[in-house]
Amino acid sequence: MPKTIKFIVLIVLIFLLGVFFISLNKSTDYNTEHLIGNKLNKIKFESLEHKKIFTEEDFKKNNYTLINFWASWCAPCRIEHPILIKLSKEQNLKILGVNFKDKKINALKFLKDLGNPYDYLAKDTSGKESVNYGIYGIPESILIDNKYIIKKKFIGPLNLKDYDDILEVINSL
Amino acid sequence: MKIKIYALIFFLHFSSILSANQIVDQNTIHKNLRCLVCQGQSIADSNSDFAQTLKMVVKDLINQGKTEEEIYDFLSDKYGDWILYKPKFNLENFLLWFFPYIVLVVGGFIIVFLIKKRSKKV
Numbered sequence: 001m002p003k004t005i006k007f008i009v010l011i012v013l014i015f016l017l018g019v020f021f022i023s024l025n026k027s028t029d030y031n032t033e034h035l036i037g038n039k040l041n042k043i044k045f046e047s048l049e050h051k052k053i054f055t056e057e058d059f060k061k062n063n064y065t066l067i068n069f070w071a072s073w074c075a076p077c078r079i080e081h082p083i084l085i086k087l088s089k090e091q092n093l094k095i096l097g098v099n100f101k102d103k104k105i106n107a108l109k110f111l112k113d114l115g116n117p118y119d120y121l122a123k124d125t126s127g128k129e130s131v132n133y134g135i136y137g138i139p140e141s142i143l144i145d146n147k148y149i150i151k152k153k154f155i156g157p158l159n160l161k162d163y164d165d166i167l168e169v170i171n172s173l
Numbered sequence: 174m175k176i177k178i179y180a181l182i183f184f185l186h187f188s189s190i191l192s193a194n195q196i197v198d199q200n201t202i203h204k205n206l207r208c209l210v211c212q213g214q215s216i217a218d219s220n221s222d223f224a225q226t227l228k229m230v231v232k233d234l235i236n237q238g239k240t241e242e243e244i245y246d247f248l249s250d251k252y253g254d255w256i257l258y259k260p261k262f263n264l265e266n267f268l269l270w271f272f273p274y275i276v277l278v279v280g281g282f283i284i285v286f287l288i289k290k291r292s293k294k295v
Contacts, residue, residue, distance in 0.1 A: 005283055012279075030209060034253050101222070127226040128233065134251040136209045136223050 031155055032134040040148040045122035045129060048099050048107060054122050056148055062094040064151070064170045067142045068118070068158075069135050071102040072110035077139045080157035081114045087163065088117035092170040096120040100138050101127045143169060197235050202244055203228060205258045215258060 043056040059065045068084060070077040088095055097118035099107045104123070111118075124130050133142060134153075143152040143166060151169050154162050203217035208224045216224035227248075234244045248256050260266050 005286070008279060008283065012276075030255055032252060035251075126229065127222070128230050131226065131230045131248075131251060136252065 032136075032153060035134050035142075035153055036150050038150050040133070040142075040144055040150065042132075043148065045096070045098055045124065048097075048104060048121040048123040054096065054120055058120065059094070059096070059144070059148070060146060063092045063146055064094070065144050066093060066095045066166065067098060067133065067144065068095060069098045069100050069124075069130055069133075069138045069140045071100045071138055072106040073102065074100075074138050076157040078114065080139055080159070081117070083158040083160070083163050084117035085115050087158075087166060088119075090167070090170060093166070094119040096122060098130065099123045100130060100135075101125065197239075197241050197244075199231060199235060202231050202235075202241055205245070206231070206248065207256050207258055209252065209256065 040056070043054070043059065045054045046052075047054060066087065084095060084097075087093060095118050097120070099122065101124070107123075111121075133140075137155070139157050141152075141154040141158060141162075142150055143154075144150055152162075152165060158166075200217060204215050206216045206227060208214045208216045208219040208221055208227075210221055210223045211219045214224075216227050230248075231244060234247065239247070245257055245261075249261065254261055254266075260269055262270055
């Protein structure tokens with residue numbers, strides 16, 4: 001076999017091994033972290049309790065807003081609830097709770113039983129609005145600043161580490 | 174007169190082909206969208222909550238007059254390219270599209286080289 005062919009075969013083998021090495025060392029867990037740094041355009045949520053529409057104008061005055069997607073039927077939402085209650089005491093942060101595919105009566109009972117950490121209470125009955133925020137399951141939370149830039153995105157229930165991460169961002173002002 | 178009739182028939186036929194191409198096929202879109210919460214299923218094959226929601230969103234976007242490409246752009250903007258079964262052609266994954274052709278050309282080159290060499294020996 002001439003040297004050129006041997007060289008080409010060697011290059012192809014090295015390339016394939018390189019591809020396997022990089023791919024196998026890469027996390028295959030899907031997440032939507034690519035949204036961090038993006039700007040949220042046209043925020044629009046219906047209020048859960050009143051005939052009101054929340055738009056970006058409502059969150060402009062907040063240094064940071066945490067958009068939390070939750071439901072009364074979602075067990076992990078109960079797990080993260082104490083973290084949200086703790087976060088609700090922070091000065092630099094307002095929390096928008098988006099009640100996802102839920103019944104109003106159940107949602108309000110949930111908040112009555114476990115406490116209400118939300119400054120704004122909205123609903124997404126069909127789940128279609130949440131697609132605009134890259135939501136594919138709940139609970140999910142998005143931390144935005146007053147320019148509507150996504151600073152953090154949390155998939156699954158918030159934990160103590162997420163709590164610290166949020167505090168780090170909101171106290172960096 | 175005949176020419177005018179032929180021209181009219183040709184125009185109608187051509188415009189019908191064009192409009193047929195512009196119709197957005199909901200099922201084709203569903204088959205090309207990955208159900209992110211399922212195991213290797215498209216939203217067409219899944220009855221999960223997420224798949225149902227996405228089907229409704231696709232329907233709304235079609236009703237708003239969005240093209241197939243615009244719908245894919247919207248959803249990949251929200252969920253990343255992972256949501257598409259047919260990957261987009263861009264700088265990040267151009268090798269994915271071109272590697273088979275590169276292999277074909279290089280392989281062809283090797284075969285031609287070997288055949289020429291053998292025929293010289295004979």
